[in-house]
Amino acid sequence: MNIEHDITIALTKxxxxxxxxxxxxxxxxxxxxxxxxxxxxxxATTVPRLNLVILRGSDVPTYVQYGSADLGIxxxxxxLESGGAGIYEPLDLGIARCRLMTAGPQATHAEVExxxxxxxxxxxxxxxxxxxxxxxxxxxxxKLYGSMELAPLMGLADEIVDIxxxxxxxxxxxMAPRELIADISSRLxxxxxxxxxxxxxxxxxxxxxxxxxxxxxxx
Ligand code: AMP
Numbered sequence: 001m002n003i004e005h006d007i008t009i010a011l012t013k014x015x016x017x018x019x020x021x022x023x024x025x026x027x028x029x030x031x032x033x034x035x036x037x038x039x040x041x042x043x044a045t046t047v048p049r050l051n052l053v054i055l056r057g058s059d060v061p062t063y064v065q066y067g068s069a070d071l072g073i074x075x076x077x078x079x080l081e082s083g084g085a086g087i088y089e090p091l092d093l094g095i096a097r098c099r100l101m102t103a104g105p106q107a108t109h110a111e112v113e114x115x116x117x118x119x120x121x122x123x124x125x126x127x128x129x130x131x132x133x134x135x136x137x138x139x140x141x142x143k144l145y146g147s148m149e150l151a152p153l154m155g156l157a158d159e160i161v162d163i164x165x166x167x168x169x170x171x172x173x174x175m176a177p178r179e180l181i182a183d184i185s186s187r188l189x190x191x192x193x194x195x196x197x198x199x200x201x202x203x204x205x206x207x208x209x210x211x212x213x214x215x216x217x218x219x
Contacts, residue, residue: 001028001208003049005198008042009205010069012057012078016186019095020073027208049201061087061189070194070202076184077163081124088195090206091188094213098185100127102178103170104159105152121151122161131161131181149173 009029011017017035024030024045031052032044043052053069058081060074065086077100079089102120117138122128125141132139142157149169151157163184164170164177188209195202 001047001050001204003047003201003204005201006049006051007071007198007201007205008051008053008069010053010055010060010063010072010074012060012072012074012186013054014057016057016073016075016096017054020093020186023093023095023209023212026212027205050205058082064189064191067191067193070191070198071205072189073186074189075186076182077124077127079187079189080127080182083126084189086192088190088192089187090190091210091213093186093188093209096186097183098163098165099177100124100161100181100184101164102131102159102161102181103149103164103175104178105174106176118159119157120159120161121148121157123148124161127181128161131179149175 011020021035028047029050030046032046033040035043035054041053043054045052053063055063057074057078060072061079061082061084063069064072073093075096080100117140118132119140119142120128120132121142121144123144125143128139128141142151144151148160148162151160152175153173159178161181167177170177188206190202190206
């Protein structure tokens with residue numbers, strides 16, 4: 001791959017990164033150092049002029065929106081929550097699939113439906129607000145940063161809005177999924193200005209990834 005501008009791609013660390021690296025390798029982009037060992041935050045790649053930054057998922061759209069990173073890879077859950085200003089989302093990479101759902105203890109489901117007012121703990125307050133408003137339910141939203149499953153067990157909330165993959169975490173905490181809010185996968189995102197000013201380089205990366213995803217299916 002030939003890149004004619006300096007380009008930075010912001011990647012989401014953790015589970016998404018594990019599925020992203022094989023996909024990038026398929027288009028010839030490989031980090032020059034072992035990301036599981038290195039503490040470096042900006043990492044050069046085997047493609048000259050192309051660097052990676054490894055971030056918390058919720059920071060990826062921010063870096064891309066402001067143009068500090070030209071492209072990014074982030075979960076649709078994060079993109080729904082952030083609102084996506086200044087960002088194009090040209091490609092569903094089909095990786096890190098999961099569901100964004102409401103969930104809660106089996107016993108309280110009927111109560112919640114009756115109350116018309118529900119206390120909800122979540123990291124995704126904007127998505128949750130829109131979901132409950134659409135249902136005509138008043139939701140008191142409580143922002144948490146992790147272990148959402150704990151909130152109903154401790155009496156902090158009636159329900160949670162969270163990511164569900166196998167459902168094992170919910171089941172082990174005596175909870176069940178309730179309503180699907182959105183099917184989630186990771187998306188390639190692009191800064192709108194970079195799409196114009198660095199068109200050739202950005203397009204080359206989008207096209208290579210599109211080809212890799214459609215030729216071989218999700219990584
Ligand atoms: P599970 O027990 O398989 O339903 O996994 C649920 C937990 O894993 C949740 O607490 C999520 O935060 C996390 N998780 C699962 N899949 C993803 C994903 N694709 N992206 C981010 N977090 C995920």
